[in-house]
Amino acid sequence: MTAPGAPHQNYFHLHLVSDSTGETLINVGRAACAQYVNVLPIEHVYPLVRSPKQLERVLTEIEASPGIVLYTLVDKDIRDQLKRRCTELSVPFMSVLAPVVQLFQSYLGGEPQPRVGGQHALDATYFKRIDALNYTVAHDDGQLSDDLEEADVILLGVSRTSKTPTSIYLANRGIKTANIPLVPNVPVPQAIERLRKPLVVGLIASAERIVEIRQNRLLGLNAPTTNSSYVDREAVSEELANSRRLFARHGWPLIDVTRRSIEETAAAIIGHLSERRRQKIVET
Template sequence: MSDRIYIISDGTGQSAMSIMRAALLQFDKPDAKFTVYSMVDREEQLVSILNHAKMDYSFIAYTMVSKGFRDIVRRFCAENGLKSIDLLGPPLDSLESYMGKPQLEKPGLLRKVDEKYFKRIEAMEFTLTHDDGKLMRGMNEADLIILGLSRTSKTPTSFFLAQQGFKVVNIPLVPEIPIPEEVFKVEQHKVVLLVMDPEVLQKVRSARLRHYKTTSNYNNLPKIFAEVEFCYELIRKNRKWSMIDTTNKSIEETAREIIHTVYGRDMEL
């Protein structure tokens, strides 16, 4: 008869599954059958599961942050001759002793961390595909639409925001090229326009041009003044948009100002 292992957890049970599968590889017949009980958050639910384990005479592996629930499992197994292992309790107790502070005993915290991680990954993938006006499709999914003149830190700011979990579309502003119609179809308060002091922007562009042999008027000061005026005209016509001056600001400062402007000061990076 195959061995049966009960996994009991107040989370998903995946940590316990991974540990038990790794342990079973060390035996000749790692063919145990798993029964997984996840999101266990009521005492009567836990006791019912333990009674089923008793009938199956199962091995019990459990990951529970509640000391009370861990005690219930420990006592039940001792009284009924069941083999068990507490996979989470000993590390928590050791850390409690080392840190000199009590455990939170809040289930689901790891899920929240994982959800935040995957949200960031999704935001970074979205931002990469929508960088520099490469893709307009799906713009309504964006948390922010950043418009900006060349060299006003659109891309690095967008990727910094993506690392914080914000989906960003960034689009270069060129006076001679119409702004994509999709920009005007999204929630307009999400649109942010980046500008910079013309003379500072000229220096930034001149430094860029030093790497290329060209006669471009890219860093022509009168042209840059005209571009900046174009931005102010856009803001006058689109009252729900926000304008952020990136002059001499770090990417972090610009990103923080964007979030505070669009979502309020309660939203922190």
């Protein structure tokens, strides 16, 4: 059943108003929208809204394209102005952080001290993430294999198993990640077998998926897609079988990325990493 006042078309306007970067709102909004497969949001993102003048431009756009309004605003006057105008326009609005902050307050006691963009502070966590990104970019696709012991995670897999984007995602979480391609007839660096600190993870996918991605890549490069073992179904299947045997021989965890998003693959890796750290704590 369509909610009262809801649009009948298969899209709606989603206004995201923030006094910081807007990343929190974007993530929450998209996570909620993903629950409605037949409805698409038209996102209007307004970052760094910190003055009444800046808010006026936002309110003008909300009036021109009514829809859902989500916001994260620390300044009470600006927040009240937005709420008042949304009420006048009869558009739904919500602070995405207020319920969570209220829950924290009821449990922790005391009053919160709101800070604009507090999650983006230049603290140790921030610099750890930057350090991880620098390391990961420098160790992409088998580069600089001399200092792999410094990595938190090492990803192995045949070509087109999403090693690089997964590495970058993990680095954004502060996890130093190196990735090494498995190439036919090229042995894996023996140094990997002697590593103690990094978690080595194998990535695989179905042969059909690998062939499809490789063919698209060759088309993008205007390269021939025939008479090449790179896109031959049997050759790819053999590559994957060899990689599976390698992972099993060393007891390295294996993740099938065929139907996983980068975020889901990274979450599985982080789960393996957390479990490994818990085991080390228990052993000590």
